[in-house]
Amino acid sequence: MTDNTYDTIVIGAGIAGASTAYFLRQKGQRVLVVDRDGIASGGSGAAGAFISPKVGKGGSLQQLTNEAFAFAVRFYLDRFPTLFHQTGVIRIPRDEKDAEQFTVYEPYNQNNYTRIDPETARKQGVKLPYESFLFDEAGACDAPQLCEALLDGIDIARLEVASIEQTPVGWETDGCKAKNIVLATGYKNSLFDMRYMGVHGRWGNRGDFVSALPLAVSMHQSMSISANIDGIIRLGATYELQIKEPTACDDKQALGLRELAGRSVDTTDFELSQTYCGMRSGSKDYAPLTGKVVDVPWMLEQHPNLSKGARAPLKYIDNLYICNGLGGRGFVMAPYLANTLASHIIQGSPLDSRADPDRLFLKWCRREL
Numbered sequence: 001m002t003d004n005t006y007d008t009i010v011i012g013a014g015i016a017g018a019s020t021a022y023f024l025r026q027k028g029q030r031v032l033v034v035d036r037d038g039i040a041s042g043g044s045g046a047a048g049a050f051i052s053p054k055v056g057k058g059g060s061l062q063q064l065t066n067e068a069f070a071f072a073v074r075f076y077l078d079r080f081p082t083l084f085h086q087t088g089v090i091r092i093p094r095d096e097k098d099a100e101q102f103t104v105y106e107p108y109n110q111n112n113y114t115r116i117d118p119e120t121a122r123k124q125g126v127k128l129p130y131e132s133f134l135f136d137e138a139g140a141c142d143a144p145q146l147c148e149a150l151l152d153g154i155d156i157a158r159l160e161v162a163s164i165e166q167t168p169v170g171w172e173t174d175g176c177k178a179k180n181i182v183l184a185t186g187y188k189n190s191l192f193d194m195r196y197m198g199v200h201g202r203w204g205n206r207g208d209f210v211s212a213l214p215l216a217v218s219m220h221q222s223m224s225i226s227a228n229i230d231g232i233i234r235l236g237a238t239y240e241l242q243i244k245e246p247t248a249c250d251d252k253q254a255l256g257l258r259e260l261a262g263r264s265v266d267t268t269d270f271e272l273s274q275t276y277c278g279m280r281s282g283s284k285d286y287a288p289l290t291g292k293v294v295d296v297p298w299m300l301e302q303h304p305n306l307s308k309g310a311r312a313p314l315k316y317i318d319n320l321y322i323c324n325g326l327g328g329r330g331f332v333m334a335p336y337l338a339n340t341l342a343s344h345i346i347q348g349s350p351l352d353s354r355a356d357p358d359r360l361f362l363k364w365c366r367r368e369l
């Protein structure tokens, strides 16, 4: 293998790309990661990076999230214990209706939890409108440091991949060659026709506030409020559906979060130290996208009746993979999905069907062509 030849090139150095590169390397591959703006420069740098399970009435996405949550907690504690703060996370009901549903949600909480009432929470400095779930094993990561740590010892190049060329043995881009490419490009893809996955961005921001508030637990409702970690409390939310392209970070949004956080904790001494913002990427059906990429132009040319409901076996682009669409839980999903993808690439082991982008292709042909 020459210096610029790799087993796999991963495009994107957010949590999806960093985790995929980490597991590929652990399993023996030589990996290059490229990113146009550097490590954790996309949505991953803005994330509050809460590691918390999903509360709800069951279903495959909740099940996947909660399995990924259990995997992530073990993984971070085992490999990166200083970058994961296991503060516990209180999941506060959104409103009265949500609070009434908590009994219905209970059987679907596969992870350990306790109920926490407003009086007990008050003693911990938290104002709760309703009884809530406290997940003791949950917490928050130091997002950029974690991406850096995952990539420790892996070759990184800072460049924008504008095109990739398929060769008889794999791929070539910017003078680097590899058998496989993994696309971990976040909310925007212009390299291949992957419209069927419906990847889109959702804007959000985070404010880090200096505070002496002795807040030992993190919490999440419509926004997330971290515990006080080394004198900093992180407030974050993603919500700006109308923002389609990244814009400059605005302190006003972080200060708005401080106002909102005042409903749950005493924010009197919160001083804004830094604002972060970014896009998180989601898929058409909000479930993640981890697997192979369908050769869309070939499929449409060979099977023109797909739009009328015809079925046909899927043909993939050789040695091209994706890890994306991680939504609001990228730091929860990434280790489990990246490990699955790395095993698939190296050993051919099965992908997790709940995250396999194949689920979307025929539906897209029928509904949107």
Ligand SMILES: Cc1cc2nc3c(=O)[nH]c(=O)nc-3n(C[C@H](O)[C@H](O)[C@H](O)COP(=O)(O)OP(=O)(O)OC[C@H]3O[C@@H](n4cnc5c(N)ncnc54)[C@H](O)[C@@H]3O)c2cc1C
Pocket: 011, 012, 013, 014, 015, 016, 017, 034, 035, 036, 037, 038, 039, 040, 041, 042, 043, 044, 045, 046, 047, 048, 049, 050, 051, 159, 160, 161, 162, 184, 185, 186, 187, 188, 202, 203, 204, 205, 206, 224, 236, 237, 238, 277, 278, 279, 280, 281, 323, 324, 325, 326, 327, 328, 329, 330, 331, 332, 333
């Ligand atoms: C405000 C906010 C709060 C959040 N809070 C949480 C939370 O508490 N818990 C949680 O788990 N998740 C949270 N998320 C979601 C989480 O951040 C995302 O799920 C995660 O960042 C997705 O990671 P990614 O690697 O897929 O994408 P990104 O982090 O966006 O990485 C994609 C990378 O690809 C690079 N790239 C794209 N195209 C190219 C190209 N052509 N050439 C080279 N490089 C390219 C970009 O520069 C970028 O660095 C939050 C997100 C936001 C915005």
